[in-house]
Amino acid sequence: TNVSQPKHADRSKVYMADLESTLHYSLRVEATRAATLSGAQLAAFKCYVSTLAKYFPGRPCVQTYLQSLDGWLKNWTEPELPRNVLKEAMKNNRDASHPAVLPTNVTWVGCEGSERQFRGYPCGLWTIFHLLTVQAARSGPDKELPLEVLSVMRCYVRYFFGCQECAQHFEAMAAESMDRVASRKEAVLWLWSHHNEVNARLAGGDTEDPKFPKLQWPPPDMCPQCHKEERGVHAWDESAVLTFLKVHFSPANIYLDYAE
Ligand code: FAD
CATH class of the missing domain: 1.20.120.310 (ERV/ALR sulfhydryl oxidase domain)
Structure with missing residues:
Protein backbone atom coordinates (compact mmCIF):
# COMPACT_ATOMS: atom_id res chain seq x y z
CA THR A 1 0.00 0.00 0.00
CA ASN A 2 1.29 3.41 -0.92
CA VAL A 3 1.39 6.08 1.71
CA SER A 4 0.12 9.25 0.12
CA GLN A 5 2.36 12.20 0.79
CA PRO A 6 1.45 15.81 0.24
CA LYS A 7 2.81 16.72 -3.16
CA HIS A 8 3.31 20.16 -4.51
CA ALA A 9 2.97 19.75 -8.20
CA ASP A 10 3.75 22.58 -10.54
CA ARG A 11 1.14 22.88 -13.30
CA SER A 12 3.73 24.02 -15.78
CA LYS A 13 5.66 20.74 -15.47
CA VAL A 14 5.19 17.18 -16.65
CA TYR A 15 6.10 14.49 -14.11
CA MET A 16 7.75 11.18 -14.97
CA ALA A 17 5.92 9.54 -12.05
CA ASP A 18 2.57 10.29 -13.77
CA LEU A 19 3.82 8.94 -17.09
CA GLU A 20 5.26 5.73 -15.64
CA SER A 21 2.18 5.18 -13.46
CA THR A 22 0.02 5.53 -16.55
CA LEU A 23 2.14 3.10 -18.56
CA HIS A 24 2.10 0.56 -15.75
CA TYR A 25 -1.67 0.84 -15.39
CA SER A 26 -2.42 0.74 -19.10
CA LEU A 27 -0.13 -2.20 -19.90
CA ARG A 28 -0.47 -4.35 -16.81
CA VAL A 29 -4.03 -3.57 -15.72
CA GLU A 30 -6.17 -2.29 -18.61
CA ALA A 31 -4.61 -4.44 -21.32
CA THR A 32 -4.88 -7.67 -19.34
CA ARG A 33 -8.56 -7.45 -18.42
CA ALA A 34 -9.56 -9.87 -21.19
CA ALA A 35 -8.52 -13.54 -20.79
CA THR A 36 -6.94 -13.46 -24.26
CA LEU A 37 -6.06 -10.78 -26.76
CA SER A 38 -6.81 -11.51 -30.40
CA GLY A 39 -7.83 -9.87 -33.67
CA ALA A 40 -8.15 -6.09 -33.71
CA GLN A 41 -7.60 -5.86 -29.96
CA LEU A 42 -4.25 -7.68 -30.19
CA ALA A 43 -3.28 -5.52 -33.17
CA ALA A 44 -4.17 -2.38 -31.18
CA PHE A 45 -2.02 -3.54 -28.28
CA LYS A 46 0.96 -4.25 -30.51
CA CYS A 47 0.64 -0.82 -32.16
CA TYR A 48 0.41 0.90 -28.78
CA VAL A 49 3.58 -0.77 -27.49
CA SER A 50 5.54 -0.19 -30.69
CA THR A 51 4.61 3.52 -30.66
CA LEU A 52 5.72 3.77 -27.04
CA ALA A 53 8.99 2.01 -27.86
CA LYS A 54 9.55 4.48 -30.69
CA TYR A 55 8.53 7.79 -29.10
CA PHE A 56 8.23 7.56 -25.31
CA PRO A 57 11.07 9.65 -23.83
CA GLY A 58 11.57 7.41 -20.83
CA ARG A 59 14.41 6.67 -18.47
CA PRO A 60 16.88 4.13 -19.88
CA CYS A 61 15.46 1.18 -17.92
CA VAL A 62 11.92 2.05 -19.08
CA GLN A 63 12.99 2.47 -22.70
CA THR A 64 14.70 -0.92 -22.53
CA TYR A 65 11.50 -2.34 -21.02
CA LEU A 66 9.35 -0.97 -23.84
CA GLN A 67 11.77 -2.03 -26.55
CA SER A 68 12.09 -5.56 -25.26
CA LEU A 69 8.30 -5.89 -24.87
CA ASP A 70 7.87 -4.57 -28.42
CA GLY A 71 10.40 -7.11 -29.73
CA TRP A 72 8.67 -9.89 -27.80
CA LEU A 73 5.25 -8.93 -29.24
CA LYS A 74 6.63 -8.79 -32.78
CA ASN A 75 7.79 -12.39 -32.33
CA TRP A 76 4.34 -13.45 -31.10
CA THR A 77 2.71 -14.43 -34.39
CA GLU A 78 -0.06 -16.69 -33.08
CA PRO A 79 -3.61 -15.29 -33.45
CA GLU A 80 -4.31 -15.39 -29.72
CA LEU A 81 -2.26 -14.09 -26.83
CA PRO A 82 -3.38 -15.50 -23.44
CA ARG A 83 -3.35 -13.03 -20.56
CA ASN A 84 -1.07 -15.17 -18.38
CA VAL A 85 1.57 -15.39 -21.11
CA LEU A 86 1.44 -11.64 -21.64
CA LYS A 87 1.64 -10.94 -17.89
CA GLU A 88 4.77 -13.08 -17.70
CA ALA A 89 6.30 -11.21 -20.66
CA MET A 90 5.55 -7.86 -18.98
CA LYS A 91 7.47 -8.61 -15.78
CA ASN A 92 10.49 -6.51 -14.96
CA ASN A 93 14.00 -7.83 -15.61
CA ARG A 94 16.44 -6.16 -13.24
CA ASP A 95 19.27 -8.65 -13.65
CA ALA A 96 20.21 -8.15 -17.29
CA SER A 97 23.18 -5.99 -18.21
CA HIS A 98 20.58 -3.53 -19.51
CA PRO A 99 17.79 -3.70 -16.90
CA ALA A 100 14.26 -3.60 -18.31
CA VAL A 101 12.11 -2.05 -15.62
CA LEU A 102 8.75 -0.29 -15.58
CA PRO A 103 8.00 0.52 -11.91
CA THR A 104 4.95 -1.28 -10.55
CA ASN A 105 3.81 1.40 -8.14
CA VAL A 106 1.20 4.01 -8.96
CA THR A 107 2.10 7.51 -7.81
CA TRP A 108 0.22 10.55 -9.11
CA VAL A 109 1.95 13.92 -8.87
CA GLY A 110 0.80 16.39 -11.53
CA CYS A 111 -2.26 14.14 -11.99
CA GLU A 112 -3.06 13.71 -8.31
CA GLY A 113 -6.69 14.50 -7.52
CA SER A 114 -7.96 16.21 -4.37
CA GLU A 115 -9.87 12.97 -3.72
CA ARG A 116 -9.29 9.40 -4.89
CA GLN A 117 -12.05 9.32 -7.53
CA PHE A 118 -10.66 12.34 -9.34
CA ARG A 119 -7.92 12.60 -11.98
CA GLY A 120 -5.11 9.98 -11.95
P1 FAD B 1 -7.31 16.29 -17.95
O1 FAD B 1 -8.38 16.77 -18.86
O2 FAD B 1 -7.21 14.82 -17.75
O3 FAD B 1 -5.93 16.85 -18.51
C1 FAD B 1 -4.69 16.37 -18.00
C2 FAD B 1 -3.66 17.47 -18.08
O4 FAD B 1 -3.42 17.79 -19.44
C3 FAD B 1 -4.10 18.78 -17.44
O5 FAD B 1 -3.77 18.79 -16.07
C4 FAD B 1 -3.30 19.80 -18.23
O6 FAD B 1 -1.98 19.87 -17.72
C5 FAD B 1 -3.21 19.19 -19.61
N1 FAD B 1 -4.24 19.67 -20.54
C6 FAD B 1 -5.51 20.06 -20.29
N2 FAD B 1 -6.13 20.41 -21.42
C7 FAD B 1 -5.24 20.24 -22.42
C8 FAD B 1 -5.28 20.44 -23.83
N3 FAD B 1 -6.37 20.91 -24.44
N4 FAD B 1 -4.18 20.15 -24.55
C9 FAD B 1 -3.05 19.70 -23.94
N5 FAD B 1 -2.95 19.49 -22.62
C10 FAD B 1 -4.03 19.76 -21.86
N6 FAD B 1 -14.46 12.08 -18.56
C11 FAD B 1 -15.82 12.14 -18.55
O7 FAD B 1 -16.40 12.35 -17.49
N7 FAD B 1 -16.55 11.99 -19.72
C12 FAD B 1 -15.96 11.75 -20.91
O8 FAD B 1 -16.61 11.61 -21.94
C13 FAD B 1 -14.51 11.66 -20.96
N8 FAD B 1 -13.87 11.38 -22.12
C14 FAD B 1 -12.50 11.18 -22.09
C15 FAD B 1 -11.84 10.79 -23.27
C16 FAD B 1 -10.49 10.51 -23.26
C17 FAD B 1 -9.80 10.06 -24.52
C18 FAD B 1 -9.75 10.64 -22.04
C19 FAD B 1 -8.27 10.33 -22.02
C20 FAD B 1 -10.38 11.06 -20.89
C21 FAD B 1 -11.76 11.32 -20.89
N9 FAD B 1 -12.44 11.70 -19.73
C22 FAD B 1 -13.81 11.83 -19.73
C23 FAD B 1 -11.69 12.05 -18.52
C24 FAD B 1 -11.45 13.58 -18.48
O9 FAD B 1 -11.15 14.09 -19.78
C25 FAD B 1 -10.26 13.93 -17.58
O10 FAD B 1 -9.13 13.19 -17.99
C26 FAD B 1 -10.50 13.66 -16.11
O11 FAD B 1 -11.71 14.28 -15.71
C27 FAD B 1 -9.35 14.23 -15.25
O12 FAD B 1 -9.25 15.62 -15.51
P2 FAD B 1 -7.99 16.50 -15.16
O13 FAD B 1 -8.42 17.68 -14.40
O14 FAD B 1 -6.96 15.66 -14.53
O15 FAD B 1 -7.44 17.03 -16.57
Missing part, protein backbone atom coordinates in the same frame (compact mmCIF):
# COMPACT_ATOMS: atom_id res chain seq x y z
CA TYR A 121 -5.18 7.58 -14.88
CA PRO A 122 -7.30 9.55 -17.42
CA CYS A 123 -5.13 12.60 -16.76
CA GLY A 124 -2.02 10.51 -17.35
CA LEU A 125 -3.41 9.04 -20.55
CA TRP A 126 -4.06 12.47 -22.08
CA THR A 127 -0.57 13.53 -21.03
CA ILE A 128 1.09 10.48 -22.62
CA PHE A 129 -0.66 11.00 -25.94
CA HIS A 130 0.07 14.74 -26.06
CA LEU A 131 3.69 13.86 -25.40
CA LEU A 132 3.73 11.21 -28.14
CA THR A 133 2.18 13.50 -30.77
CA VAL A 134 4.80 16.14 -29.93
CA GLN A 135 7.67 13.64 -30.03
CA ALA A 136 6.48 12.39 -33.42
CA ALA A 137 6.27 15.98 -34.72
CA ARG A 138 9.84 16.68 -33.61
CA SER A 139 11.31 13.55 -35.11
CA GLY A 140 9.96 12.90 -38.57
CA PRO A 141 9.10 14.67 -41.83
CA ASP A 142 5.96 16.71 -41.11
CA LYS A 143 3.84 15.29 -43.93
CA GLU A 144 4.83 11.66 -43.40
CA LEU A 145 2.42 9.38 -41.51
CA PRO A 146 0.49 12.29 -39.92
CA LEU A 147 -1.87 9.89 -38.11
CA GLU A 148 0.83 7.58 -36.75
CA VAL A 149 0.19 8.49 -33.09
CA LEU A 150 -3.46 9.59 -33.25
CA SER A 151 -4.59 6.34 -34.84
CA VAL A 152 -2.83 4.41 -32.07
CA MET A 153 -4.62 6.54 -29.47
CA ARG A 154 -7.93 5.97 -31.24
CA CYS A 155 -7.39 2.18 -31.14
CA TYR A 156 -6.14 2.18 -27.55
CA VAL A 157 -9.14 4.16 -26.33
CA ARG A 158 -11.57 2.05 -28.33
CA TYR A 159 -10.26 -1.36 -27.24
CA PHE A 160 -8.81 -0.76 -23.78
CA PHE A 161 -9.87 2.47 -22.06
CA GLY A 162 -12.00 1.36 -19.13
CA CYS A 163 -14.31 4.40 -19.30
CA GLN A 164 -16.75 3.32 -22.00
CA GLU A 165 -18.62 6.59 -22.14
CA CYS A 166 -15.28 8.36 -22.71
CA ALA A 167 -14.37 5.89 -25.43
CA GLN A 168 -17.65 6.49 -27.25
CA HIS A 169 -17.26 10.26 -27.10
CA PHE A 170 -13.67 10.07 -28.30
CA GLU A 171 -14.50 7.69 -31.16
CA ALA A 172 -17.26 10.06 -32.31
CA MET A 173 -14.81 12.99 -32.42
CA ALA A 174 -12.21 10.87 -34.21
CA ALA A 175 -14.69 9.60 -36.80
CA GLU A 176 -15.79 13.17 -37.53
CA SER A 177 -12.44 14.82 -38.20
CA MET A 178 -9.30 12.80 -37.48
CA ASP A 179 -8.89 11.69 -41.10
CA ARG A 180 -8.47 15.29 -42.23
CA VAL A 181 -5.25 15.69 -40.25
CA ALA A 182 -2.58 16.15 -42.91
CA SER A 183 0.66 16.65 -40.99
CA ARG A 184 2.34 15.83 -37.70
CA LYS A 185 1.92 19.43 -36.54
CA GLU A 186 -1.79 19.26 -37.28
CA ALA A 187 -1.92 16.03 -35.24
CA VAL A 188 -0.51 17.89 -32.22
CA LEU A 189 -3.11 20.64 -32.65
CA TRP A 190 -5.96 18.20 -33.32
CA LEU A 191 -5.37 16.49 -29.97
CA TRP A 192 -5.02 19.82 -28.17
CA SER A 193 -8.23 21.27 -29.61
CA HIS A 194 -10.27 18.12 -29.08
CA HIS A 195 -9.01 17.81 -25.51
CA ASN A 196 -10.28 21.37 -25.02
CA GLU A 197 -13.63 20.31 -26.51
CA VAL A 198 -13.79 17.56 -23.87
CA ASN A 199 -12.78 20.08 -21.15
CA ALA A 200 -15.63 22.37 -22.23
CA ARG A 201 -18.17 19.53 -22.23
CA LEU A 202 -17.12 18.33 -18.76
CA ALA A 203 -16.74 21.74 -17.07
CA GLY A 204 -18.98 21.97 -14.02
CA GLY A 205 -19.97 18.29 -14.21
CA ASP A 206 -19.71 15.73 -11.41
CA THR A 207 -16.45 14.17 -12.63
CA GLU A 208 -14.70 17.52 -12.32
CA ASP A 209 -12.26 17.80 -9.43
CA PRO A 210 -13.34 21.04 -7.67
CA LYS A 211 -9.68 21.81 -7.02
CA PHE A 212 -8.89 21.42 -10.74
CA PRO A 213 -11.67 23.12 -12.69
CA LYS A 214 -11.80 22.29 -16.41
CA LEU A 215 -10.21 25.13 -18.32
CA GLN A 216 -9.58 25.97 -21.90
CA TRP A 217 -5.91 25.11 -21.83
CA PRO A 218 -3.28 26.58 -21.72
CA PRO A 219 -4.85 29.43 -19.68
CA PRO A 220 -3.56 32.97 -20.23
CA ASP A 221 -1.28 32.94 -17.18
CA MET A 222 0.51 29.89 -18.62
CA CYS A 223 0.71 31.13 -22.18
CA PRO A 224 -0.29 34.77 -22.73
CA GLN A 225 0.84 34.71 -26.35
CA CYS A 226 -1.50 31.78 -27.11
CA HIS A 227 -4.51 34.05 -26.65
CA LYS A 228 -5.68 36.88 -28.88
CA GLU A 229 -8.80 38.80 -29.67
CA GLU A 230 -10.44 39.10 -33.05
CA ARG A 231 -13.21 41.69 -33.34
CA GLY A 232 -13.72 41.54 -29.58
CA VAL A 233 -13.94 37.73 -29.54
CA HIS A 234 -11.40 35.40 -27.95
CA ALA A 235 -9.30 33.43 -30.43
CA TRP A 236 -6.31 31.14 -30.22
CA ASP A 237 -3.01 31.94 -31.88
CA GLU A 238 -2.45 28.41 -33.15
CA SER A 239 1.17 28.87 -34.09
CA ALA A 240 1.90 30.16 -30.56
CA VAL A 241 -0.05 27.20 -29.16
CA LEU A 242 2.02 24.77 -31.22
CA THR A 243 5.25 26.35 -29.98
CA PHE A 244 3.95 26.18 -26.40
CA LEU A 245 2.93 22.50 -26.71
CA LYS A 246 6.31 21.56 -28.15
CA VAL A 247 8.03 23.08 -25.12
CA HIS A 248 5.54 21.89 -22.49
CA PHE A 249 5.55 18.29 -23.76
CA SER A 250 9.28 18.09 -24.32
CA PRO A 251 11.73 15.76 -22.53
CA ALA A 252 13.34 18.83 -20.92
CA ASN A 253 10.05 19.62 -19.14
CA ILE A 254 9.64 16.13 -17.65
CA TYR A 255 10.63 16.09 -13.98
CA LEU A 256 11.83 13.06 -12.05
CA ASP A 257 10.45 14.18 -8.64
CA TYR A 258 8.66 11.25 -6.98
CA ALA A 259 9.70 8.76 -9.67
CA GLU A 260 10.61 5.47 -7.97
Whole structure:
Protein backbone atom coordinates (compact mmCIF):
# COMPACT_ATOMS: atom_id res chain seq x y z
CA THR A 1 0.00 0.00 0.00
CA ASN A 2 1.29 3.41 -0.92
CA VAL A 3 1.39 6.08 1.71
CA SER A 4 0.12 9.25 0.12
CA GLN A 5 2.36 12.20 0.79
CA PRO A 6 1.45 15.81 0.24
CA LYS A 7 2.81 16.72 -3.16
CA HIS A 8 3.31 20.16 -4.51
CA ALA A 9 2.97 19.75 -8.20
CA ASP A 10 3.75 22.58 -10.54
CA ARG A 11 1.14 22.88 -13.30
CA SER A 12 3.73 24.02 -15.78
CA LYS A 13 5.66 20.74 -15.47
CA VAL A 14 5.19 17.18 -16.65
CA TYR A 15 6.10 14.49 -14.11
CA MET A 16 7.75 11.18 -14.97
CA ALA A 17 5.92 9.54 -12.05
CA ASP A 18 2.57 10.29 -13.77
CA LEU A 19 3.82 8.94 -17.09
CA GLU A 20 5.26 5.73 -15.64
CA SER A 21 2.18 5.18 -13.46
CA THR A 22 0.02 5.53 -16.55
CA LEU A 23 2.14 3.10 -18.56
CA HIS A 24 2.10 0.56 -15.75
CA TYR A 25 -1.67 0.84 -15.39
CA SER A 26 -2.42 0.74 -19.10
CA LEU A 27 -0.13 -2.20 -19.90
CA ARG A 28 -0.47 -4.35 -16.81
CA VAL A 29 -4.03 -3.57 -15.72
CA GLU A 30 -6.17 -2.29 -18.61
CA ALA A 31 -4.61 -4.44 -21.32
CA THR A 32 -4.88 -7.67 -19.34
CA ARG A 33 -8.56 -7.45 -18.42
CA ALA A 34 -9.56 -9.87 -21.19
CA ALA A 35 -8.52 -13.54 -20.79
CA THR A 36 -6.94 -13.46 -24.26
CA LEU A 37 -6.06 -10.78 -26.76
CA SER A 38 -6.81 -11.51 -30.40
CA GLY A 39 -7.83 -9.87 -33.67
CA ALA A 40 -8.15 -6.09 -33.71
CA GLN A 41 -7.60 -5.86 -29.96
CA LEU A 42 -4.25 -7.68 -30.19
CA ALA A 43 -3.28 -5.52 -33.17
CA ALA A 44 -4.17 -2.38 -31.18
CA PHE A 45 -2.02 -3.54 -28.28
CA LYS A 46 0.96 -4.25 -30.51
CA CYS A 47 0.64 -0.82 -32.16
CA TYR A 48 0.41 0.90 -28.78
CA VAL A 49 3.58 -0.77 -27.49
CA SER A 50 5.54 -0.19 -30.69
CA THR A 51 4.61 3.52 -30.66
CA LEU A 52 5.72 3.77 -27.04
CA ALA A 53 8.99 2.01 -27.86
CA LYS A 54 9.55 4.48 -30.69
CA TYR A 55 8.53 7.79 -29.10
CA PHE A 56 8.23 7.56 -25.31
CA PRO A 57 11.07 9.65 -23.83
CA GLY A 58 11.57 7.41 -20.83
CA ARG A 59 14.41 6.67 -18.47
CA PRO A 60 16.88 4.13 -19.88
CA CYS A 61 15.46 1.18 -17.92
CA VAL A 62 11.92 2.05 -19.08
CA GLN A 63 12.99 2.47 -22.70
CA THR A 64 14.70 -0.92 -22.53
CA TYR A 65 11.50 -2.34 -21.02
CA LEU A 66 9.35 -0.97 -23.84
CA GLN A 67 11.77 -2.03 -26.55
CA SER A 68 12.09 -5.56 -25.26
CA LEU A 69 8.30 -5.89 -24.87
CA ASP A 70 7.87 -4.57 -28.42
CA GLY A 71 10.40 -7.11 -29.73
CA TRP A 72 8.67 -9.89 -27.80
CA LEU A 73 5.25 -8.93 -29.24
CA LYS A 74 6.63 -8.79 -32.78
CA ASN A 75 7.79 -12.39 -32.33
CA TRP A 76 4.34 -13.45 -31.10
CA THR A 77 2.71 -14.43 -34.39
CA GLU A 78 -0.06 -16.69 -33.08
CA PRO A 79 -3.61 -15.29 -33.45
CA GLU A 80 -4.31 -15.39 -29.72
CA LEU A 81 -2.26 -14.09 -26.83
CA PRO A 82 -3.38 -15.50 -23.44
CA ARG A 83 -3.35 -13.03 -20.56
CA ASN A 84 -1.07 -15.17 -18.38
CA VAL A 85 1.57 -15.39 -21.11
CA LEU A 86 1.44 -11.64 -21.64
CA LYS A 87 1.64 -10.94 -17.89
CA GLU A 88 4.77 -13.08 -17.70
CA ALA A 89 6.30 -11.21 -20.66
CA MET A 90 5.55 -7.86 -18.98
CA LYS A 91 7.47 -8.61 -15.78
CA ASN A 92 10.49 -6.51 -14.96
CA ASN A 93 14.00 -7.83 -15.61
CA ARG A 94 16.44 -6.16 -13.24
CA ASP A 95 19.27 -8.65 -13.65
CA ALA A 96 20.21 -8.15 -17.29
CA SER A 97 23.18 -5.99 -18.21
CA HIS A 98 20.58 -3.53 -19.51
CA PRO A 99 17.79 -3.70 -16.90
CA ALA A 100 14.26 -3.60 -18.31
CA VAL A 101 12.11 -2.05 -15.62
CA LEU A 102 8.75 -0.29 -15.58
CA PRO A 103 8.00 0.52 -11.91
CA THR A 104 4.95 -1.28 -10.55
CA ASN A 105 3.81 1.40 -8.14
CA VAL A 106 1.20 4.01 -8.96
CA THR A 107 2.10 7.51 -7.81
CA TRP A 108 0.22 10.55 -9.11
CA VAL A 109 1.95 13.92 -8.87
CA GLY A 110 0.80 16.39 -11.53
CA CYS A 111 -2.26 14.14 -11.99
CA GLU A 112 -3.06 13.71 -8.31
CA GLY A 113 -6.69 14.50 -7.52
CA SER A 114 -7.96 16.21 -4.37
CA GLU A 115 -9.87 12.97 -3.72
CA ARG A 116 -9.29 9.40 -4.89
CA GLN A 117 -12.05 9.32 -7.53
CA PHE A 118 -10.66 12.34 -9.34
CA ARG A 119 -7.92 12.60 -11.98
CA GLY A 120 -5.11 9.98 -11.95
CA TYR A 121 -5.18 7.58 -14.88
CA PRO A 122 -7.30 9.55 -17.42
CA CYS A 123 -5.13 12.60 -16.76
CA GLY A 124 -2.02 10.51 -17.35
CA LEU A 125 -3.41 9.04 -20.55
CA TRP A 126 -4.06 12.47 -22.08
CA THR A 127 -0.57 13.53 -21.03
CA ILE A 128 1.09 10.48 -22.62
CA PHE A 129 -0.66 11.00 -25.94
CA HIS A 130 0.07 14.74 -26.06
CA LEU A 131 3.69 13.86 -25.40
CA LEU A 132 3.73 11.21 -28.14
CA THR A 133 2.18 13.50 -30.77
CA VAL A 134 4.80 16.14 -29.93
CA GLN A 135 7.67 13.64 -30.03
CA ALA A 136 6.48 12.39 -33.42
CA ALA A 137 6.27 15.98 -34.72
CA ARG A 138 9.84 16.68 -33.61
CA SER A 139 11.31 13.55 -35.11
CA GLY A 140 9.96 12.90 -38.57
CA PRO A 141 9.10 14.67 -41.83
CA ASP A 142 5.96 16.71 -41.11
CA LYS A 143 3.84 15.29 -43.93
CA GLU A 144 4.83 11.66 -43.40
CA LEU A 145 2.42 9.38 -41.51
CA PRO A 146 0.49 12.29 -39.92
CA LEU A 147 -1.87 9.89 -38.11
CA GLU A 148 0.83 7.58 -36.75
CA VAL A 149 0.19 8.49 -33.09
CA LEU A 150 -3.46 9.59 -33.25
CA SER A 151 -4.59 6.34 -34.84
CA VAL A 152 -2.83 4.41 -32.07
CA MET A 153 -4.62 6.54 -29.47
CA ARG A 154 -7.93 5.97 -31.24
CA CYS A 155 -7.39 2.18 -31.14
CA TYR A 156 -6.14 2.18 -27.55
CA VAL A 157 -9.14 4.16 -26.33
CA ARG A 158 -11.57 2.05 -28.33
CA TYR A 159 -10.26 -1.36 -27.24
CA PHE A 160 -8.81 -0.76 -23.78
CA PHE A 161 -9.87 2.47 -22.06
CA GLY A 162 -12.00 1.36 -19.13
CA CYS A 163 -14.31 4.40 -19.30
CA GLN A 164 -16.75 3.32 -22.00
CA GLU A 165 -18.62 6.59 -22.14
CA CYS A 166 -15.28 8.36 -22.71
CA ALA A 167 -14.37 5.89 -25.43
CA GLN A 168 -17.65 6.49 -27.25
CA HIS A 169 -17.26 10.26 -27.10
CA PHE A 170 -13.67 10.07 -28.30
CA GLU A 171 -14.50 7.69 -31.16
CA ALA A 172 -17.26 10.06 -32.31
CA MET A 173 -14.81 12.99 -32.42
CA ALA A 174 -12.21 10.87 -34.21
CA ALA A 175 -14.69 9.60 -36.80
CA GLU A 176 -15.79 13.17 -37.53
CA SER A 177 -12.44 14.82 -38.20
CA MET A 178 -9.30 12.80 -37.48
CA ASP A 179 -8.89 11.69 -41.10
CA ARG A 180 -8.47 15.29 -42.23
CA VAL A 181 -5.25 15.69 -40.25
CA ALA A 182 -2.58 16.15 -42.91
CA SER A 183 0.66 16.65 -40.99
CA ARG A 184 2.34 15.83 -37.70
CA LYS A 185 1.92 19.43 -36.54
CA GLU A 186 -1.79 19.26 -37.28
CA ALA A 187 -1.92 16.03 -35.24
CA VAL A 188 -0.51 17.89 -32.22
CA LEU A 189 -3.11 20.64 -32.65
CA TRP A 190 -5.96 18.20 -33.32
CA LEU A 191 -5.37 16.49 -29.97
CA TRP A 192 -5.02 19.82 -28.17
CA SER A 193 -8.23 21.27 -29.61
CA HIS A 194 -10.27 18.12 -29.08
CA HIS A 195 -9.01 17.81 -25.51
CA ASN A 196 -10.28 21.37 -25.02
CA GLU A 197 -13.63 20.31 -26.51
CA VAL A 198 -13.79 17.56 -23.87
CA ASN A 199 -12.78 20.08 -21.15
CA ALA A 200 -15.63 22.37 -22.23
CA ARG A 201 -18.17 19.53 -22.23
CA LEU A 202 -17.12 18.33 -18.76
CA ALA A 203 -16.74 21.74 -17.07
CA GLY A 204 -18.98 21.97 -14.02
CA GLY A 205 -19.97 18.29 -14.21
CA ASP A 206 -19.71 15.73 -11.41
CA THR A 207 -16.45 14.17 -12.63
CA GLU A 208 -14.70 17.52 -12.32
CA ASP A 209 -12.26 17.80 -9.43
CA PRO A 210 -13.34 21.04 -7.67
CA LYS A 211 -9.68 21.81 -7.02
CA PHE A 212 -8.89 21.42 -10.74
CA PRO A 213 -11.67 23.12 -12.69
CA LYS A 214 -11.80 22.29 -16.41
CA LEU A 215 -10.21 25.13 -18.32
CA GLN A 216 -9.58 25.97 -21.90
CA TRP A 217 -5.91 25.11 -21.83
CA PRO A 218 -3.28 26.58 -21.72
CA PRO A 219 -4.85 29.43 -19.68
CA PRO A 220 -3.56 32.97 -20.23
CA ASP A 221 -1.28 32.94 -17.18
CA MET A 222 0.51 29.89 -18.62
CA CYS A 223 0.71 31.13 -22.18
CA PRO A 224 -0.29 34.77 -22.73
CA GLN A 225 0.84 34.71 -26.35
CA CYS A 226 -1.50 31.78 -27.11
CA HIS A 227 -4.51 34.05 -26.65
CA LYS A 228 -5.68 36.88 -28.88
CA GLU A 229 -8.80 38.80 -29.67
CA GLU A 230 -10.44 39.10 -33.05
CA ARG A 231 -13.21 41.69 -33.34
CA GLY A 232 -13.72 41.54 -29.58
CA VAL A 233 -13.94 37.73 -29.54
CA HIS A 234 -11.40 35.40 -27.95
CA ALA A 235 -9.30 33.43 -30.43
CA TRP A 236 -6.31 31.14 -30.22
CA ASP A 237 -3.01 31.94 -31.88
CA GLU A 238 -2.45 28.41 -33.15
CA SER A 239 1.17 28.87 -34.09
CA ALA A 240 1.90 30.16 -30.56
CA VAL A 241 -0.05 27.20 -29.16
CA LEU A 242 2.02 24.77 -31.22
CA THR A 243 5.25 26.35 -29.98
CA PHE A 244 3.95 26.18 -26.40
CA LEU A 245 2.93 22.50 -26.71
CA LYS A 246 6.31 21.56 -28.15
CA VAL A 247 8.03 23.08 -25.12
CA HIS A 248 5.54 21.89 -22.49
CA PHE A 249 5.55 18.29 -23.76
CA SER A 250 9.28 18.09 -24.32
CA PRO A 251 11.73 15.76 -22.53
CA ALA A 252 13.34 18.83 -20.92
CA ASN A 253 10.05 19.62 -19.14
CA ILE A 254 9.64 16.13 -17.65
CA TYR A 255 10.63 16.09 -13.98
CA LEU A 256 11.83 13.06 -12.05
CA ASP A 257 10.45 14.18 -8.64
CA TYR A 258 8.66 11.25 -6.98
CA ALA A 259 9.70 8.76 -9.67
CA GLU A 260 10.61 5.47 -7.97
P1 FAD B 1 -7.31 16.29 -17.95
O1 FAD B 1 -8.38 16.77 -18.86
O2 FAD B 1 -7.21 14.82 -17.75
O3 FAD B 1 -5.93 16.85 -18.51
C1 FAD B 1 -4.69 16.37 -18.00
C2 FAD B 1 -3.66 17.47 -18.08
O4 FAD B 1 -3.42 17.79 -19.44
C3 FAD B 1 -4.10 18.78 -17.44
O5 FAD B 1 -3.77 18.79 -16.07
C4 FAD B 1 -3.30 19.80 -18.23
O6 FAD B 1 -1.98 19.87 -17.72
C5 FAD B 1 -3.21 19.19 -19.61
N1 FAD B 1 -4.24 19.67 -20.54
C6 FAD B 1 -5.51 20.06 -20.29
N2 FAD B 1 -6.13 20.41 -21.42
C7 FAD B 1 -5.24 20.24 -22.42
C8 FAD B 1 -5.28 20.44 -23.83
N3 FAD B 1 -6.37 20.91 -24.44
N4 FAD B 1 -4.18 20.15 -24.55
C9 FAD B 1 -3.05 19.70 -23.94
N5 FAD B 1 -2.95 19.49 -22.62
C10 FAD B 1 -4.03 19.76 -21.86
N6 FAD B 1 -14.46 12.08 -18.56
C11 FAD B 1 -15.82 12.14 -18.55
O7 FAD B 1 -16.40 12.35 -17.49
N7 FAD B 1 -16.55 11.99 -19.72
C12 FAD B 1 -15.96 11.75 -20.91
O8 FAD B 1 -16.61 11.61 -21.94
C13 FAD B 1 -14.51 11.66 -20.96
N8 FAD B 1 -13.87 11.38 -22.12
C14 FAD B 1 -12.50 11.18 -22.09
C15 FAD B 1 -11.84 10.79 -23.27
C16 FAD B 1 -10.49 10.51 -23.26
C17 FAD B 1 -9.80 10.06 -24.52
C18 FAD B 1 -9.75 10.64 -22.04
C19 FAD B 1 -8.27 10.33 -22.02
C20 FAD B 1 -10.38 11.06 -20.89
C21 FAD B 1 -11.76 11.32 -20.89
N9 FAD B 1 -12.44 11.70 -19.73
C22 FAD B 1 -13.81 11.83 -19.73
C23 FAD B 1 -11.69 12.05 -18.52
C24 FAD B 1 -11.45 13.58 -18.48
O9 FAD B 1 -11.15 14.09 -19.78
C25 FAD B 1 -10.26 13.93 -17.58
O10 FAD B 1 -9.13 13.19 -17.99
C26 FAD B 1 -10.50 13.66 -16.11
O11 FAD B 1 -11.71 14.28 -15.71
C27 FAD B 1 -9.35 14.23 -15.25
O12 FAD B 1 -9.25 15.62 -15.51
P2 FAD B 1 -7.99 16.50 -15.16
O13 FAD B 1 -8.42 17.68 -14.40
O14 FAD B 1 -6.96 15.66 -14.53
O15 FAD B 1 -7.44 17.03 -16.57
